[in-house]
Amino acid sequence: MVEKMWPKLVEELRKTVGSQWVVDRKEAMLNYLVDETPKPVRPKPSEKVVLVKPGTKEEVSKILRVANKHKTPVFPRGGGTGLVGGAIPTKSGILLSLERMNKIIEVDKENMAIVAEAGVTLKDLIRTTEKKGLFFPLLPGDESAQLGGLVACNAGGARAIRFGVIRNHVRGVELVLPTGETLLLGGKHLKDVTGYSLLHLVVGSQGTLGVITKVVLGLQPKPGKTLTLVLPYENRGDAIRSVPKILWGSMPPITIEFVERELMERSAKQLGKDWPVKSGRFLLIVVLGGGEEVYSEAERVDRVARSHNVVETYVLESSARQQDVLAVRGNIYHVLKPYTLDVLDISVAPASVARLLDALDGIAERYGMYMPVYGHVGDGNLHPHILAESAGGVRENCLDTVREEIYGVVTSLGGTITAEHGLGKVRVRNIGKYLDSRVLGLMGAIKKVFDPNNILNPGTIIPE
Numbered sequence: 001m002v003e004k005m006w007p008k009l010v011e012e013l014r015k016t017v018g019s020q021w022v023v024d025r026k027e028a029m030l031n032y033l034v035d036e037t038p039k040p041v042r043p044k045p046s047e048k049v050v051l052v053k054p055g056t057k058e059e060v061s062k063i064l065r066v067a068n069k070h071k072t073p074v075f076p077r078g079g080g081t082g083l084v085g086g087a088i089p090t091k092s093g094i095l096l097s098l099e100r101m102n103k104i105i106e107v108d109k110e111n112m113a114i115v116a117e118a119g120v121t122l123k124d125l126i127r128t129t130e131k132k133g134l135f136f137p138l139l140p141g142d143e144s145a146q147l148g149g150l151v152a153c154n155a156g157g158a159r160a161i162r163f164g165v166i167r168n169h170v171r172g173v174e175l176v177l178p179t180g181e182t183l184l185l186g187g188k189h190l191k192d193v194t195g196y197s198l199l200h201l202v203v204g205s206q207g208t209l210g211v212i213t214k215v216v217l218g219l220q221p222k223p224g225k226t227l228t229l230v231l232p233y234e235n236r237g238d239a240i241r242s243v244p245k246i247l248w249g250s251m252p253p254i255t256i257e258f259v260e261r262e263l264m265e266r267s268a269k270q271l272g273k274d275w276p277v278k279s280g281r282f283l284l285i286v287v288l289g290g291g292e293e294v295y296s297e298a299e300r301v302d303r304v305a306r307s308h309n310v311v312e313t314y315v316l317e318s319s320a321r322q323q324d325v326l327a328v329r330g331n332i333y334h335v336l337k338p339y340t341l342d343v344l345d346i347s348v349a350p351a352s353v354a355r356l357l358d359a360l361d362g363i364a365e366r367y368g369m370y371m372p373v374y375g376h377v378g379d380g381n382l383h384p385h386i387l388a389e390s391a392g393g394v395r396e397n398c399l400d401t402v403r404e405e406i407y408g409v410v411t412s413l414g415g416t417i418t419a420e421h422g423l424g425k426v427r428v429r430n431i432g433k434y435l436d437s438r439v440l441g442l443m444g445a446i447k448k449v450f451d452p453n454n455i456l457n458p459g460t461i462i463p464e
Helices: 002-017 057-070 122-131 147-152 198-202 236-247 261-271 294-307 319-330 332-339 350-367 396-412 427-433 437-450
Strands: 049-052 074-077 093-097 104-108 113-117 170-176 182-186 211-218 225-233 255-260 282-290 314-316 340-343 373-376 381-387
Touching: 002 049, 002 057, 057 074, 057 093, 057 170, 057 211, 074 147, 074 211, 104 122, 113 122, 113 147, 122 147, 147 211, 170 198, 182 198, 225 236, 225 294, 225 319, 236 255, 236 282, 236 294, 236 350, 255 261, 261 282, 261 319, 261 332, 282 294, 282 319, 314 319, 319 332, 332 340, 332 381, 340 396, 350 381, 350 396, 381 396, 427 437
Parallel strands: 049 093, 074 093
Antiparallel strands: 104 113, 113 211, 170 182, 170 211, 225 282, 225 314, 255 282, 255 373, 340 381, 373 381
C-alpha cells in the first residue's frame, strides 16, 4: 500500500510543510538514518524513507493525518543520541524530525517551570535555565539530545540518584495522536490525581503512542556549592562496599559513578585532557551539592572511603575541573564505541551490585574476554560493553549468547535489562523472555487504543 501511494504521499507532505522541508533522496538524509547504537546491533534502515521537518504542531497534526489515511509508518526523531535504534526507520515511511520546533516558549520563575518545544536541545535548555537563575537537575547524556526525545525515552543519567529520571520533572506535554488530534496532558501544576495518568504513560513511550510537540518541565533553584570527590581503590569490593555508607549522609550525593581508571585515562587522552588521578584500579566519582555544609559532608565521605581502604581522596572545587571530570566520564562510550558489539543498560538493586559485578567477571572469564563495566553505581545501573574479538572481546557470533547470560544473571538478581536506554528496536527482540505475557498483552492493548493502525514507530517497545 505504501509503495503504490508513495508519489502521492510525498506530494501531500510537500504541500503540508513546504518542499524545502521534505527530503526524499537517501544520500541527503544519511545522518538521519542512524543513531548512536553500536553498528553490529544497529537496525538497518528502510530503503524507502521520506524525511519531513515540520515547524509547528499544526503541521505535525496534518502529517499524522496523511500518514494515518495511507497507513504509512511514522518514525519520530529527536537528536539521534539513542543507543537502542529507537528512532531508526526500519519500514518504508515518514521520518519525522522535530528539529525546527526548537523554541523555548517561557521560563516561569515564579512556578519554577520551563515551557519548550520538543526540538529544543539539552544544551539550550541548560543554558537558558542557568541564565534565569534556575537549574535543570538532570544530566542524561549528550547535550545535542532534544527535549522531546528525552521525554519519550524517560532519560536518566548520572544525577538520577538524587534527582530521579525525567519523569520526575515532566509536568505536562502537548501530544499529537496518530489521528492528528492534539492532547494537552498536565500543566504547570504539581499535583493531579484526576483519573489515570496518561501523562506518565506517554513519558517513556518512545514515540509509539503519539508525537510530543511541547513539554512543561519543573526546575529547581540553582544549587549552592558543589564538590567533586574522586576516590581511587585498588580493590573493587572495597569501592562497592563503601557506596551504601556514602549514601547514608544527611546530604544525598548528586552523583556516584563507578569506572575503571584505565578507561578514564583513555577518555581523557581522546579529549586532549590530562587525567590527574594516577593511583587505584577502580574509581568512585562522587559529586556533592548544597550550601557550606558540603564541606563537612565531603569530610564524612572521606572518612567512609578511608574506612574502606581508599588510596587517597581527591577533592575538586573549581567548576572547570569538576566539568572536566564529568566530560571525561561522559566520553567513555565514544572511546569504546569503535570496538563495541553492544553496550548494555542493566540495573539491579544497589545492594546487589557487588554480586552482579562478580557474576560479570565469571562470564568474562568463561569466554576469555575483556568486558569493561562502568555506570551509575549509586542506583544500581551499569553499562557493560561486549567488545569485538579484536579488542579482547568475543566473536560476533557469540554476542547473543553472552548477552543472554548477562540478562539471566540480572533477572536472577531481581533486576531489569534496561534502566535508561529503553527497549527501542534492539532490546525488544527477546522481550518475551523478560516480561510477563500478561504485561505484554496489556502494553499491546494500550498501543492499539492510541494507535489502532500501528503507524507510530512500529517495532519499538511492542514486539511485531
